[in-house]
Amino acid sequence: xxxxxxxxxxxxxxxxxxxxxxxxxxxxxxxxxxxxxxxxxxxxxxxxxxxxxxxxxxxxxxxxxxxxxxxxxxxxxxxxxxxxxxxxxxxxxxxxxxxxxxxxxxxxxxxxxxxxxxxxxxxxxxxxx
Amino acid sequence: xxxxxxxxxxxxxxxxxxxxxxxxxxxxxxxxxxxxxxxxxxxxxxxxxxxxxxxxxxxxxxxxxxxxxxxxxxxxxxxxxxxxxxxxxxxxxxxxxxxxxxxxxxxxxxxxxxxxxxxxxxxxxxxxx
Amino acid sequence: xxxxxxxxxxxxxxxxxxxxxxxxxxxxxxxxxxxxxxxxxxxxxxxxxxxxxxxxxxxxxxxxxxxxxxxxxxxxxxxxxxxxxxxxxxxxxxxxxxxxxxxxxxxxxxxxxxxxxxxxxxxxxxxxx
Numbered sequence: 317x318x319x320x321x322x323x324x325x326x327x328x329x330x331x332x333x334x335x336x337x338x339x340x341x342x343x344x345x346x347x348x349x350x351x352x353x354x355x356x357x358x359x360x361x362x363x364x365x366x367x368x369x370x371x372x373x374x375x376x377x378x379x380x381x382x383x384x385x386x387x388x389x390x391x392x393x394x395x396x397x398x399x400x401x402x403x404x405x406x407x408x409x410x411x412x413x414x415x416x417x418x419x420x421x422x423x424x425x426x427x428x429x430x431x432x433x434x435x436x437x438x439x440x441x442x443x444x445x
Numbered sequence: 446x447x448x449x450x451x452x453x454x455x456x457x458x459x460x461x462x463x464x465x466x467x468x469x470x471x472x473x474x475x476x477x478x479x480x481x482x483x484x485x486x487x488x489x490x491x492x493x494x495x496x497x498x499x500x501x502x503x504x505x506x507x508x509x510x511x512x513x514x515x516x517x518x519x520x521x522x523x524x525x526x527x528x529x530x531x532x533x534x535x536x537x538x539x540x541x542x543x544x545x546x547x548x549x550x551x552x553x554x555x556x557x558x559x560x561x562x563x564x565x566x567x568x569x570x571x572x573x574x
Numbered sequence: 575x576x577x578x579x580x581x582x583x584x585x586x587x588x589x590x591x592x593x594x595x596x597x598x599x600x601x602x603x604x605x606x607x608x609x610x611x612x613x614x615x616x617x618x619x620x621x622x623x624x625x626x627x628x629x630x631x632x633x634x635x636x637x638x639x640x641x642x643x644x645x646x647x648x649x650x651x652x653x654x655x656x657x658x659x660x661x662x663x664x665x666x667x668x669x670x671x672x673x674x675x676x677x678x679x680x681x682x683x684x685x686x687x688x689x690x691x692x693x694x695x696x697x698x699x700x701x702x703x
Contacts, residue, residue: 319513319551323616330494337497353502356549358452358513359495365588366617368595373611374700375692384577384616386646388515388551395687399699402690416693420614422577422646423688429524430552432531434504435545441528442503448642448680459623466626482631485678487581487642488624517644517680558653559681561660563633564674570657571632 317390446519
């Protein structure tokens with residue numbers, strides 16, 4: 317139950333967005349034990365004026381080329397898993413030619429009762445969590 | 446204090462979005478004791494390439510026709526209320542001709558101090574919660 | 575680590591959006607001890623049909639002219655700080671000619687391990703929080 321929202325400049329091609337989510341998902345699987353099928357993402361696009369990012373708070377970035385990776389995440393991942401996720405996502409971003417420092421990542425957590433993917437009910441009841 | 450965000454394919458007509466939120470709101474009132482006036486919603490629209498949903502993780506869905514219902518919710522609802530909400534929303538979606546399995550629902554909770562609707566201050570102070 | 579999302583009618587000019595975020599950021603610095611460089615914001619724009627707000631629940635508002643200020647916030651601010659934030663933001667909105675009651679504010683909290691701004695890792699590890 318990660319649900320990925322990736323906020324990008326409107327000019328980022330769909331193919332790159334898809335590649336970014338692919339790497340993000342692979343990284344979640346590898347570092348956080350996410351089910352390989354648990355892959356859900358929305359891409360939100362913004363005009364240049366609608367993204368306002370400080371250029372060097374907690375790391376240098378190009379504000380005009382920065383993406384924001386926001387993950388609604390089922391709680392339970394350890395601090396070590398989250399650190400590994402941040403490191404691995406950025407390694408993968410570099411691997412597809414995207415400057416890793418032009419990415420801001422944040423997580424918002426909830427619980428199994430807070431998710432429902434079908435008429436079968438909540439993730440808590442479906443998976444017995 | 447639910448605040449509804451409904452993420453939809455850009456082609457979903459405004460009338461259907463309005464109907465979906467109407468049913469969602471009625472369901473929140475009925476299953477979670479939400480005040481009938483506490484009705485707030487944003488509809489976010491996406492191009493096909495910008496929605497990426499697995500076709501059958503935790504239930505079958507048509508990725509091209511799936512909506513995401515994200516609710517920022519004042520904490521305090523029981524697991525039973527949440528299960529009732531998921532069931533009731535989907536029954537209502539079917540009632541307006543929308544395939545219920547083409548909906549993903551998730552909740553993000555906060556507290557009375559985390560909401561403010563007017564110059565009177567937070568919901569905590571206004572409602573004495 | 576506030577991350578500001580401001581949801582606005584599509585017709586709100588970019589200059590006003592920028593002014594609103596400027597005031598919001600100044601208010602966060604003043605009332606919540608936010609670092610003056612910790613300034614990050616996304617503006618999301620909506621067609622009239624895609625914003626549905628009750629006209630007078632917990633305060634009067636013009637639904638067609640209402641904005642929503644959603645802040646992902648590092649936890650740890652006191653209730654008093656949050657009340658001061660709500661009051662100060664609205665005072666500032668009035669100061670730039672924006673009707674303060676046409677604003678809904680809500681906060682979603684997380685922890686230092688839930689943020690990462692660069693290859694250096696999480697805010698927890700970078701700032702030793």
